Amino acid sequence: MTNRERHEASFRDPSGYIIQDGDVLRRVINPIYFDQYNALKEKGVFEALQKKGLLIDHEEESASDSEIIITPSPIPFITNPYEWCFEQYKHAALLTLQIQKYALSKGFVLKDASAYNVTFHKGKPVFIDTLSFDFYEEGTPWRAFKQFIMHFFGPLVLAKYHGTEVLKMMQTHIDGIPLQLISSMLPAKTRFSSTLYTNIHLLAKLESKHSDDYKAETKIAKLSRKAQSNMLENLFGYIRKLNISEATEWGDYYDKTNYESESFQAKKSLISSWVKPLNPQRLIDVGGNDGTFARTVLNDVPHVIVTDIDSNAVEQNYRRAREQDENNMLTFVSDVLQPSPGIGFNNTERNSLIDRLVAYAPDVTMALALIHHITLSGNVPFDKSAGFFAKFSKYLVIEFPKREDSWVESLLVRKREFINHFDFYNEVEFEKGYSGYFSIEKKEQIKGTNRILYLMVRK
Template sequence: MRHPSSYRDPSGFIFKKDGKVYRQINPVFFDEYNAAVSSGIYNFLFDKKWLVRHKELSSNPSRIVLEPEQLDFITYPYEWSFTQYKHAAQLTLRLQIGLLKNDFCLKDASAFNVTFHKGKAIFIDTLSIERYKANTPWKALKQFNQHFFGPLLLSQYHGSLHLKTLQYSINGMDLNEVKRQLPFFSRFNPTVYSHIYTLSKSDGENDTNHGISNPSVELSKASQIKMLSALEMFIDNMESKENTEWSKYYSVTNYNEKSFEFKKDLIVKWNKELNSKKVIDLGGNDGTFGKELLAQVDQLIVCDIDQPAVDQCYLEHLKNDSNKLTCVVNDLLQPSPAIGFDNQERSSFNSRVIDFAPDLCMALALIHHITLSGNVPFEMSAQYFSQFSKYLIIEFPDREDSWVEFILDSKREARHLFDDYTISAFAKAYQKHFNLIKSEKIVGTARTLFLFERL
């Protein structure tokens, strides 16, 4: 059955069979595929870890079937932190430059062609690679700027909200819109001016309607490489200046060092007993606690609402060269919905987590935000967590906790509406969906760690 996301490119499509993902290549793309195979370009990119590996399963005149390496969890561009987004953009440009040098090119530059696997950005659309026709400009430049450069620029100037662009505009951001939102002085940068201000003049026009059906526009390969190298250099130097309280959470939190270590030890001990191999840490901040499990697990997903915290998690992971960690920016009070054609092209965060089938879900220092800031009743959050994994480790900060006090104080005269926020009400509600295996108070804090097993 054809995957709902795989309908745009006539070269072929992805389909699922017996829980596995395969790629069909249509006859119209056979020449391109065979040229890539005989040149060795696929193997070269596999070795670089830039392209998802595949093996050819069958070939006949009507179709070629590939079996790509199976990816357990796909993240979408609107779930990446700033540096992740930057690295995905750089991967696309490096691929195009590298392919050009080998007389191939990328026929599209959709940000959805990239995801993160084993901690690294990886290109997943094998059929985007085709032979380069001498002196043709890069047809995907407009798409690259709409999917990558525009959102990155706006995010740099106006905040990480713009990294979510593709969630509401799946085909990328209109460059005129990008131009409108850029500060005046940005036009004095030659890279920004040429890629946004110049190109925006032709964005939004349907050139094919101008009676020019087969225009002969030429650009030498060397010139194209220069253009892309300068763009890649600019993107490499981009930085997000965004910072929030959460990215420095652990330096200002109310844990003392002893409590901090106690909590870490308890999580490691409990997970060792559970022998969980796939773990998702919801509200995992910069992954401080989740990463304690890296020695025990095969895969760890750290998810948090806060872009700078997730970025920090990703940057730390780069230093440690772990290939088990996937970082995701997501707000659990409004997780990424299913979007695209028929609401099936890109699946929701929740459904991807369910498909990932983690053994353990962790929700540390999260429930007070969901319950008190999000007003989500305990019964609903319990049901939410129970859909993901058999085991749940959840931390409950009691009313005496300084964060809880802070949130309750902010409710002012509505404070009494949250009188039910108590440890007994919490435990009672959660036991409608879980068996309580054990709980332990984190020494030196007003917080308790619970281990639940789904009913």
């Protein structure tokens, strides 16, 4: 029998819950949801969505009078909405609308439209909450509409006017950004857009007007199926056209740097010649920018993650991976100096980045052109950053730019009168700090640069 350890994030929906059965995640369906589940199965809704890759695949393990157990395909690493770049966020929203519209045509609805129903897998957004569907009742409005605005539409429109940093507000608002807040943060001119006025400002106004109707006395307006389709289609069209224009922090980093193309190639071939023999199954590039260096080993590693602090670099990587059908590339936004914490009830509904990295257990971690930022911008001592990498990495490919490197020089100059406080930033101290957790396997200066590449293995 299955070993049932109920998943910490799975308690909101009474239809069922997720259990951890050894290494495998399974979904238990309660009798209260049997009718819906069977109808969805019989009408081929699951099958159609899964065939298109919109809904995560699952196998039915067992079915009894008291429960049905299904096993969804495993996803190696779950990214959360506050870790997505703009384009990813947009695609997750569009996917949700596509599924709702399709469900509606088959006599179902999405009963919730949480952004956590979507994650990224095989280079695409995929809907992971198989129990989010319910029967459509003719003439009823979409119950999850407000949630869609708070989780998807609001954050996206805010990002258009305030930049992608706004998307991180989802970290402090697990139930989505409050409507009043979205409305108040938007510029006055948005009131003249019929889509923004009705979907946000009017919605916020009506919500606050009816917020103390505890007895539910006001009659709920009817909404025809066609009208609901129009509403969905209009939102879809608006979101599809949404764009942001932000100058990138590192986007054209490789054009900006004083890298000679020869040393660029030298670094690439050094990385691939060190990584390939390790035969890694999972690899993460921390601070990996647009994935340029991770791509040197992409064909040899079944699953590759590239994460960076710069949302625009992540976006470039995401677009490139989609264009080139690189289904084993996963990218997301994260800041090493403040990784996503565990959020929600008990602080365990959404796992912290560290917890997820420990569970992912990459065979190889790459940290290229990162240590000087951690050490000199974040003031993190070497032994502390070594401890961080040692938590989840077996092999570590880490690049150490020496004091003579132009980036390091500029970071040091900015310390002004405190520059002497950073005398410890050198090769010897670096190796000493990391020796507490790792042993050095290989060490080589990258040709034509003041940078040293290390291959380390955890002690």
